[in-house]
Amino acid sequence: MYNTDNIVEIKNLTKRYGNKSALNGLNLSIQKGQIVGILGPNGSGKTTLIKILAGILRKTSGEVIIDSHNPGIDTKAIVSYLPDRNFLYEWMKIQDALDMFKDFYDDFDEGKADELLKFMKLEKDMRIDGLSKGMKEKLNLTLVLSRKAKLYILDEPIAGVDPVARDQILDAIINNYEENSSMLITTHLVRDMEKMFDEVAFISEGQIILEGNAEGLREEKSMQIDDLYKEIFG
Amino acid sequence: MRKYMKYELKGTYRFMLAIILVVLVATSGIQIYTSNMLDQPSAPGGIFMALMGFAVFGAFIASIFYLIGNFRKELYEDRGYLTFTLPLSGNQILGAKTIIALMWSALLVISFLVYNILLARILHGEVIFTVIREGFQYISSLNLDTALTVYLIVFIFSVITTLLLIYFSIALSRVTIGNKKIGSIWVIVFLVLNSLIGLLSIKVAELIPFYIDISNFSIITESDFVRNLGNIESHIVGNYPGMAIFTSDMFALNVGFILFNILVAIGIYMGTSYLIEKKVDL
Numbered sequence: 001m002y003n004t005d006n007i008v009e010i011k012n013l014t015k016r017y018g019n020k021s022a023l024n025g026l027n028l029s030i031q032k033g034q035i036v037g038i039l040g041p042n043g044s045g046k047t048t049l050i051k052i053l054a055g056i057l058r059k060t061s062g063e064v065i066i067d068s069h070n071p072g073i074d075t076k077a078i079v080s081y082l083p084d085r086n087f088l089y090e091w092m093k094i095q096d097a098l099d100m101f102k103d104f105y106d107d108f109d110e111g112k113a114d115e116l117l118k119f120m121k122l123e124k125d126m127r128i129d130g131l132s133k134g135m136k137e138k139l140n141l142t143l144v145l146s147r148k149a150k151l152y153i154l155d156e157p158i159a160g161v162d163p164v165a166r167d168q169i170l171d172a173i174i175n176n177y178e179e180n181s182s183m184l185i186t187t188h189l190v191r192d193m194e195k196m197f198d199e200v201a202f203i204s205e206g207q208i209i210l211e212g213n214a215e216g217l218r219e220e221k222s223m224q225i226d227d228l229y230k231e232i233f234g
Numbered sequence: 235m236r237k238y239m240k241y242e243l244k245g246t247y248r249f250m251l252a253i254i255l256v257v258l259v260a261t262s263g264i265q266i267y268t269s270n271m272l273d274q275p276s277a278p279g280g281i282f283m284a285l286m287g288f289a290v291f292g293a294f295i296a297s298i299f300y301l302i303g304n305f306r307k308e309l310y311e312d313r314g315y316l317t318f319t320l321p322l323s324g325n326q327i328l329g330a331k332t333i334i335a336l337m338w339s340a341l342l343v344i345s346f347l348v349y350n351i352l353l354a355r356i357l358h359g360e361v362i363f364t365v366i367r368e369g370f371q372y373i374s375s376l377n378l379d380t381a382l383t384v385y386l387i388v389f390i391f392s393v394i395t396t397l398l399l400i401y402f403s404i405a406l407s408r409v410t411i412g413n414k415k416i417g418s419i420w421v422i423v424f425l426v427l428n429s430l431i432g433l434l435s436i437k438v439a440e441l442i443p444f445y446i447d448i449s450n451f452s453i454i455t456e457s458d459f460v461r462n463l464g465n466i467e468s469h470i471v472g473n474y475p476g477m478a479i480f481t482s483d484m485f486a487l488n489v490g491f492i493l494f495n496i497l498v499a500i501g502i503y504m505g506t507s508y509l510i511e512k513k514v515d516l
Contacts, residue, residue: 051515051516054319055318055319056314056315056318056319056514056515056516057515057516058512058513058515073321073322073323074321076319076320076321077321079319081319083312083315085312085315086312087312087313087315087316087319088313088316089241089245089313089316090313091244091245091248092245096241096244100241100316103237103240104237104320104321104322105321
């Protein structure tokens with residue numbers, strides 16, 4: 001039985017690449033309406049977990065349920081996923097990318113996309129192969145946040161961008177995600193993002209080693225989440 | 235699927251129109267040269283003809299690799315993160331890609347043929363239509379109309395099957411080996427599978443010794459065919475042991491061969507759809 005208050009339920013999830021385990025019996029539940037930070041160093045299994053939730057990586061064993069469905073076509077329609085790379089087709093202009101999202105996702109909000117493009121200082125006639133890394137990140141985030149998705153999954157949304165772009169991206173996330181939706185964010189840049197999280201889960205060697213309410217953990221451990229991260233992984 | 239086809243078309247039209255343009259310009263060069271300069275051979279002229287010939291050949295080859303690469307990129311490059319997170323089934327993605335690849339191939343061949351016939355009409359006058367008409371009349375006189383129509387259908391079917399088998403080989407290589415550095419392994423997988431399918435279809439044809447007579451769609455056996463050969467008017471035009479036999483007045487395809495190849499085409503389509511939807515790890 002699954003708890004209907006949860007948008008995501010993961011039980012005993014394992015992913016192996018040959019002899020190597022990327023996820024090792026991982027358990028995690030995400031409540032509806034929560035922003036959850038998945039925190040861990042490179043190679044801890046964050047991206048593997050997120051790819052399985054996005055439906056582009058197959059689990060080896062265990063259970064993954066998103067809004068009562070196994071990852072697949074149904075969940076792709078309700079999950080808005082920001083990968084850690086530029087996923088748009090190189091031939092596109094920004095307008096083409098907007099058209100594509102509008103065509104394929106019923107929850108795409110064109111008005112919101114226009115607002116976000118303005119905020120990010122991006123023009124619709126810009127070619128994607130001519131954008132800088134930071135601009136591509138902003139465009140990708142614009143598209144992802146312009147959906148009224150049930151679940152947003154953001155993989156390292158501020159990695160590799162300059163501090164100005166970083167602030168802009170964080171503002172966009174805080175101000176534009178749907179209040180009733182849930183959000184899963186992976187990051188190792190904890191200091192910049194910790195204020196956003198309702199819940200945090202620390203991941204190491206493919207397992208959740210500590211999880212809880214962000215505020216509760218701060219009080220319990222008498223330290224910021226960033227300091228806790230350093231204590232665990234330092 | 236139609237929505238996805240729209241973006242496939244948008245993503246490929248620049249390259250494919252450029253290819254068509256290269257082919258038309260190069261064949262124009264060949265036709266204009268042969269109509270004006272053939273009686274005055276020269277080394278530069280020979281080099282020009284060779285270059286134009288290479289351009290046409292190269293453009294056809296480039297288009298094939300481009301259309302195959304368009305599928306391969308989804309499995310090996312970052313663009314797959316967009317394609318495979320769209321709420322589309324493997325069937326829809328594969329269907330759209332196959333239709334667009336076939337559409338461009340057909341457009342390339344048809345524009346090549348039509349343009350060259352029209353250019354020949356301009357350069358040589360009405361005589362080109364007379365030559366074509368006489369060609370068709372000759373084929374008619376040999377009673378090969380039905381055989382050629384069937385050949386054309388079989389050819390189109392084999393182009394579709396080959397394309398699907400290439401897609402299947404790429405998807406299978408991606409799922410089983412995955413390593414981008416040896417991504418070209420699909421060529422070997424394709425050659426092995428293609429040979430295997432060829433061998434199996436001959437075996438199946440041998441096991442089912444019944445043929446469809448295309449002229450009246452009746453089922454005949456090999457003995458009917460041999461009896462027909464007793465007719466003094468009848469002569470063998472072609473014989474592909476086990477698969478197809480035809481004389482000047484009978485064209486027959488092996489039932490097992492047809493069924494096997496149709497089932498293989500359906501199987502590799504379903505298999506590729508399944509692999510890209512359920513098995514590919516990005």
